[in-house]
Amino acid sequence: MIEVSGYTKRYGRHEAVSNLSFSVQPGGVFGLLGSNGAGKTTTIRALVGLTRPTSGTVRVQGFDVWADPVKAKEAFGYIPDRPYLYGKLTARELLRFVGQLYRVPNADPEIDRWLELFRLTDYGNELIETYSHGMRQKVAIVAAMLPDPPVLIVDEPMVGLDPHAARQVRELFRAHADRGRTVLLTTHSLPLAEAICDRLVVLDRGKVLGEGTMDDLRARTGTAAGGVHGDSLERIFFRLLEEELAEAESRKAEAMG
Numbered sequence: 001m002i003e004v005s006g007y008t009k010r011y012g013r014h015e016a017v018s019n020l021s022f023s024v025q026p027g028g029v030f031g032l033l034g035s036n037g038a039g040k041t042t043t044i045r046a047l048v049g050l051t052r053p054t055s056g057t058v059r060v061q062g063f064d065v066w067a068d069p070v071k072a073k074e075a076f077g078y079i080p081d082r083p084y085l086y087g088k089l090t091a092r093e094l095l096r097f098v099g100q101l102y103r104v105p106n107a108d109p110e111i112d113r114w115l116e117l118f119r120l121t122d123y124g125n126e127l128i129e130t131y132s133h134g135m136r137q138k139v140a141i142v143a144a145m146l147p148d149p150p151v152l153i154v155d156e157p158m159v160g161l162d163p164h165a166a167r168q169v170r171e172l173f174r175a176h177a178d179r180g181r182t183v184l185l186t187t188h189s190l191p192l193a194e195a196i197c198d199r200l201v202v203l204d205r206g207k208v209l210g211e212g213t214m215d216d217l218r219a220r221t222g223t224a225a226g227g228v229h230g231d232s233l234e235r236i237f238f239r240l241l242e243e244e245l246a247e248a249e250s251r252k253a254e255a256m257g
């Protein structure tokens with residue numbers, strides 16, 4: 001499980017994330033949505049131990065990521081938006097290394113299975129530096145999934161993936177949660193969020209605009225059911241942004257008297 005409590009991150013005088021709290025229970029896929037610069041990556045980077053919170057706490061599987069980093073890091077797999085992979089290794093070498101690091105039992109057949117799944121078998125012994133962007137993204141996904149982590153943290157998973165791989169990845173994340181694991185992802189893809197997220201937080205300029213299940217967000221934005229599936233997340237998202245803009249305008253008007 002993931003627990004973010006009162007998380008605030010300041011860069012100089014700029015507050016990138018303000019007092020953010022949410023938790024993700026095992027069995028759930030949680031989506032962190034928001035416009036460019038909303039604070040999604042900043043939140044993810046705190047959760048994976050890359051950017052220290054200015055205040056607040058972030059915990060993974062009950063371990064404070066900053067007070068107990070090794071225990072926390074053993075518990076999660078992380079797929080960054082721009083993965084760094086060792087170009088001078090082959091995919092197979094890199095994945096064996098990950099398997100050893102996380103003490104994955106009998107890793108070789110697992111690695112073969114993953115490479116096959118992502119249609120990388122023919123390239124498994126080629127250097128990663130020769131891979132396309134999408135192929136690298138697939139290797140990063142396999143590296144995170146190979147240890148079968150209790151918690152999966154994903155920043156923009158679909159960038160660069162072809163439609164076949166994108167569908168596979170969507171199903172993988174959902175299946176991971178359905179096996180009692182925890183998944184947190186950021187995405188700009190509203191259809192992806194709508195398809196697999198149980199709960200969502202919509203951020204804008206570091207603040208929470210809306211939070212809850214799709215039904216909660218529909219109720220909150222007054223975009224209640226239209227058609228068989230009700231209003232789409234896209235409509236809810238824009239409604240939340242419009243509300244925030246209108247509030248900001250009225251605050252400005254009040255301040256000016």
Ligand SMILES: Nc1ncnc2c1ncn2[C@@H]1O[C@H](COP(=O)(O)OP(=O)(O)OP(=O)(O)O)[C@@H](O)[C@H]1O
Nearest residue numbers: 011014015016034035036037038039040041042043
């Ligand atoms: N290292 C940094 N130094 C200063 N400001 C930063 C730094 N990293 C992020 N920021 C600022 O924090 C804010 C949030 O950025 P963040 O990368 O978290 O947004 P995001 O929601 O992931 O956006 P995108 O969808 O564009 O990836 C932005 O205003 C950004 O300029």
